[in-house]
Amino acid sequence: MNTNTVWHNATITRAHRERLNVHRSAVLWFTGLSGSGKSTLAHAVEEKLYQLGCRTFVLDGDNVRQGLCSDLGFSVEDRSENIRRISEAARLLVESGVIAMTAFISPFRADRQKARSIFPHGDFIEIFCEASLAVCEQRDVKGLYKRARTGEVKEFTGISSPYEAPATPELIVRTGELELEDCVAQVIEFMERRDIFKRKPQLRGSASHHNAKDLSHLSIDVVKE
Numbered sequence: 001m002n003t004n005t006v007w008h009n010a011t012i013t014r015a016h017r018e019r020l021n022v023h024r025s026a027v028l029w030f031t032g033l034s035g036s037g038k039s040t041l042a043h044a045v046e047e048k049l050y051q052l053g054c055r056t057f058v059l060d061g062d063n064v065r066q067g068l069c070s071d072l073g074f075s076v077e078d079r080s081e082n083i084r085r086i087s088e089a090a091r092l093l094v095e096s097g098v099i100a101m102t103a104f105i106s107p108f109r110a111d112r113q114k115a116r117s118i119f120p121h122g123d124f125i126e127i128f129c130e131a132s133l134a135v136c137e138q139r140d141v142k143g144l145y146k147r148a149r150t151g152e153v154k155e156f157t158g159i160s161s162p163y164e165a166p167a168t169p170e171l172i173v174r175t176g177e178l179e180l181e182d183c184v185a186q187v188i189e190f191m192e193r194r195d196i197f198k199r200k201p202q203l204r205g206s207a208s209h210h211n212a213k214d215l216s217h218l219s220i221d222v223v224k225e
């Protein structure tokens with residue numbers, strides 16, 4: 001731990017950046033088993049938020065483990081450190097005025113609680129992607145469950161390493177049963193209720209016919225105060 005440092009207070013703060021944006025910043029912390037739909041949902045929510053004129057960034061498990069956390073494995077200690085680093089990265093994003101989304105299994109309650117504790121009250125929104133082990137294993141998006149069952153992949157969440165479901169998350173999304181678009185709507189609705197959007201941005205053009213993969217035609221009128 002470095003004790004010979006002094007915190008520098010910036011003149012431009014999160015509040016300034018939030019005023020410039022049309023929304024508050026916060027972190028949407030998606031948690032759930034491998035294959036439960038964290039990445040799919042986070043990116044789909046991001047597309048929707050982009051259409052609404054929000055500034056966003058998704059920190060995704062596999063990507064972060066190829067860079068920031070490439071030295072970490074899947075022991076209890078390494079997962080803990082993984083979540084600590086990600087929560088710090090998300091904190092910087094939130095400070096920058098962005099709506100941050102994290103898509104990590106984050107299997108341990110204590111680690112998620114620690115992550116929550118570094119954010120101001122109300123800014124950490126824990127979203128449980130609820131899908132049963134049977135559904136996730138049936139999906140087996142990356143073929144890892146099969147390899148975990150044979151013992152080739154060790155300490156695999158849900159098979160040979162525990163997943164502690166959140167007791168009181170801000171939101172439970174039944175990603176194992178519902179259609180993706182219904183899950184996205186649930187998250188967006190929750191954010192609106194939490195006043196993360198202070199007003200509805202006005203969209204020019206035919207947003208209702210918007211193709212989620214081609215965002216180039218969207219023109220956004222942002223009404224600033």
Ligand SMILES: Nc1ncnc2c1ncn2[C@@H]1O[C@H](COP(=O)(O)OS(=O)(=O)O)[C@@H](OP(=O)(O)O)[C@H]1O
Pocket residue numbers: 033034035039061062065074078079080082083103104105106107142144153154155156157161
């Ligand atoms: N042993 C073991 N257990 C769980 N997951 C494993 C393991 N080995 C590799 N993978 C792949 O790594 C992804 C999970 O990484 P995370 O950083 O989200 O895990 S954790 O939060 O630190 O527990 C996870 O991605 P997702 O399927 O997107 O969750 C897997 O693809």
Ligand SMILES: Nc1ncnc2c1ncn2[C@@H]1O[C@H](COP(=O)(O)OP(=O)(O)O)[C@@H](O)[C@H]1O
Pocket residue numbers: 032033034035036037038039040041103129139141174175176177178179180181183
């Ligand atoms: N409601 C839903 N929400 C998210 N993903 C879903 C949903 N319904 C089906 N899926 C599918 O489940 C899989 C989830 O994979 P992924 O997003 O990689 O999960 P995770 O990031 O939790 O490992 C994808 O193939 C996705 O298309």
